[in-house]
Amino acid sequence: MTERLHPHIARGLSEATYRTPYGVTLHLDLEDYTQRTIFYDAFEVEELNFLCRMLSSGDVLLDVGAGADGIFTLVGAKAVGAGGEVHAFEPVPSNFERLTENIALNDLRNVRANRMAAGAKHGSITLALTEDMAQASGRAMSGFYTVGSGLRQASSPLVALDTYLAERLPGRQVRVLKMDIEGYEPAAMAGLASTLRSRRVDVVMTEVNVYNLARQGFGIADVVRPLAGAGYTLHRLGTLGRLRPWSYAGEPTILPRRTGPTGLVRNVYMGLQDLRRNFNLIALRRQPGP
Template sequence: MLSRLKTLVSHEGFRAQPVTMSLRCLAWAFYVAIGRAPAFLLSSHGALIRVPATLRFTSVASYVWRDWFEPELRHLEKFVQPGQTVIDIGANIGLYTLKAASLVGPTGRVIAVEPGEEASRQLRANLALNDFPQVTVAQLALSDHAGEATLHHIPLGDDPQAYSLMPDSSAETGETVAIDTLDALAARMGIAALHLIKMDVEGAEPLVIAGGRETLQRFHPIVIFEVNTRLLAEAAGDRHAAWHALKDLGYRFYRLRDGQLEAADGVGEAFGNLVAIHPDGPAGIREGR
């Protein structure tokens, strides 16, 4: 409990808005006590979201931090413009999907890919809070082939909200889900342009890339992807696997720090996000911008 509280208050969003976020902490404690889950604004762009009224860290952090949850979410408008197309792979309850939908607007398109039954249910409920006809939910997992697979539920402390196709020593439960490739999904959805992919699939990133090479080579979208070095090492035997797969396609890598892109020379030792940008991809998004 103390370590989670320390994580909460040491976050850059908390440091930037200490009074606002302290008040949100008090408000969330009240909502948990009365068992009520309020809808709240994810960002100034207007998307509404609701998370379960529990003390699970993901719920608390989502309510308190909102779009400060990750730097890439906070600065998503740097990568997404009105009328563009986004695929959110591993959408979970919709943090990125909702903000992306508010940014692309009614002339754009967001495809939210989420295989987990519980997460998909919450995702659809959050979409119902908003008028976002530009969002399509695909309840499946992406991999390097089509069929079925076990989606493992990976506990994060007392917060079992991470899902992965990769076997994990800490996974205690799972569910059978449909799987397909990114290339097949793009064809089925009739995607004619693709500007951004956000990918958070707990170690299965190399599989998604392998099943989406044609799409990546055709559109050269920006790729925001999670690097979980422990899961990548366990699953693929190489924690650099996703990096190498995208590098082979011509991508260059960046980290977002203080709202600015800085060139990255490696995946790092723990977890976090990297931004992969292809030289032939969207113009105007490069280091220092």
């Protein structure tokens, strides 16, 4: 609905500075789909509320795939306070520039922003936009960059999170790891395997998008396996943010994604079909038994 009303509300406005209900201020590119949804308070509201419930003063948050807006980084930094730390990872130069701008806009001193991607090992990586995702992106920024060739290519350093944590946070417990990297999540988890096995992360919140995973040669099982194997229990966010148990039931059929204008009925239909194909998975560290 907001997409239909936006041209009439914005009236040609392409940039906005907006204070969210979470008490953080963002400079937004309204030509970018994700940043528009933030402007209308419609972006992953349940996930942001869950993040706030999970974090306390002094905690550590890793935001892998912080995006240009950095809303999870900003909200998390406010929640953990001066005694906590947020480590944000955003590989795309234009996104990273806006991320650091928003961090400074909120005068956050507890955030370490890293212009790098997370993967199985150290190195470098090329990211780009697919043609359909470029249409949903701003002129300079986008949260839809994925690994591989395509439009508006960008190169980035690649880091294994096991190594990063050993160097930057030796011995520290990570309260929440949020990961949204457009289908590259299994590779990033491979570089975090030691940390997951040693139970140094309490909560993992990761995107599961079968379309993006398939583009990288992965499936849902490749997200589930490292988490379940490390002893995490799996959940999805239900009504009013309640956690409900979730178990892997095989790979859903990957439906063809049509491009071009869409109507309300088709959007609702596609959204219902995508409930098994595009969601955020919550993994909780299992408490040791007596």
